[in-house]
Amino acid sequence: MEKQSAIVFDLYEKMSAQKIISAYHGEFTQQVINMLLKQAKWDLLQRNTEKITTKRTYGVMVECLENILKHTTLLRHSGQIEANIDGLVILGNQSKDYYITIGNLIKKEEVGILTERMEKINKLDRDELRKHHTEVLKKSEISAKGGAGLGLIEIALKSGSKLNYEFNNYNDTLSFFAMQVIISTNIQA
Amino acid sequence: MEGLYIEPTETSPKVHFDPEAFSFEISGESRPEDVRKFYKPVLDWFEQYSNYLYWLTEKYAEGEKKLVQFHFVFEYFNSSSAKYIMDVIAKLGDIQKASPNAKIQILWHYDEPDEDMKEAGEEFETITNIPFKYIINPD
Numbered sequence: 001m002e003k004q005s006a007i008v009f010d011l012y013e014k015m016s017a018q019k020i021i022s023a024y025h026g027e028f029t030q031q032v033i034n035m036l037l038k039q040a041k042w043d044l045l046q047r048n049t050e051k052i053t054t055k056r057t058y059g060v061m062v063e064c065l066e067n068i069l070k071h072t073t074l075l076r077h078s079g080q081i082e083a084n085i086d087g088l089v090i091l092g093n094q095s096k097d098y099y100i101t102i103g104n105l106i107k108k109e110e111v112g113i114l115t116e117r118m119e120k121i122n123k124l125d126r127d128e129l130r131k132h133h134t135e136v137l138k139k140s141e142i143s144a145k146g147g148a149g150l151g152l153i154e155i156a157l158k159s160g161s162k163l164n165y166e167f168n169n170y171n172d173t174l175s176f177f178a179m180q181v182i183i184s185t186n187i188q189a
Numbered sequence: 190m191e192g193l194y195i196e197p198t199e200t201s202p203k204v205h206f207d208p209e210a211f212s213f214e215i216s217g218e219s220r221p222e223d224v225r226k227f228y229k230p231v232l233d234w235f236e237q238y239s240n241y242l243y244w245l246t247e248k249y250a251e252g253e254k255k256l257v258q259f260h261f262v263f264e265y266f267n268s269s270s271a272k273y274i275m276d277v278i279a280k281l282g283d284i285q286k287a288s289p290n291a292k293i294q295i296l297w298h299y300d301e302p303d304e305d306m307k308e309a310g311e312e313f314e315t316i317t318n319i320p321f322k323y324i325i326n327p328d
Binding site: 030034038050051052055056058059062063066130133134137138140150151153154157158 | 199200220222265267268269271272275300302303304305306308312315316
């Protein structure tokens with residue numbers, strides 16, 4: 001086994017270089033989400049962030065965290081316990097903008113629908129995105145899983161930037177989903 | 190009739206509906222773990238209130254109208270709450286239709302710089318076709 005202290009120092013340096021404000025890796029529960037959100041609120045407040053940016057970053061963070069909770073809970077209940085079902089979230093600061101990066105495992109069969117949704121969102125401009133949001137909200141029957149795709153649209157609207165995502169092969173049944181969202185401080189209204 | 194009082198938590202808003210005082214407010218943050226479970230009693234309560242308001246205003250003279258104001262003072266709500274908030278607003282629309290002698294008004298509060306919250310109100314207004322009044326929160 002590699003020396004743990006060396007790994008930790010390496011991680012620390014990398015995280016500092018990436019201007020990471022906070023990072024969490026582990027099990028996702030409602031309690032963890034509450035704790036992370038409370039800390040994020042505090043971190044944003046400390047940085048004298050504009051109120052609208054604080055609110056948008058918070059909103060994006062909520063949807064991202066709930067997304068991880070939804071997927072990891074689903075996996076845990078499907079009995080796929082041989083896999084590591086932890087999730088990862090990072091809140092960082094690049095020049096004036098904030099960014100949120102998430103990573104979690106999802107079932108391979110969900111990659112298709114998720115890609116389709118995100119591609120659709122990425123093709124729309126702001127006005128079209130708003131209309132899309134209204135349409136989805138209008139006809140949304142809340143599914144057993146929760147939000148019915150509204151969360152991703154909300155993330156795109158609040159961040160004012162494209163969903164930057166990637167899937168990596170994990171094993172025969174699972175993929176690793178990673179997404180970075182930059183919360184732009186100059187959204188055109 | 191009895192009011193509905195739900196105290197706020199870290200993830201759910203405060204609900205204070207006092208039918209005797211005609212005071213109705215829902216405020217705070219809404220991202221409950223089980224959204225349905227939170228909003229179901231609220232929607233059920235409106236069902237009863239609709240009857241109550243009908244009988245209360247039924248005997249009003251022509252042209253006499255009771256103004257009933259509902260305050261929405263959200264600090265934040267997540268995407269899964271949005272559908273239920275829309276249902277609550279739609280329910281108010283039903284109540285309005287059932288009680289023509291009442292004038293239901295929705296007051297949508299938001300912080301000055303939070304244009305997203307104002308837009309969210311406008312979106313609900315478009316979908317439900319119920320007129321909103323917008324109120325900027327004092328600092």
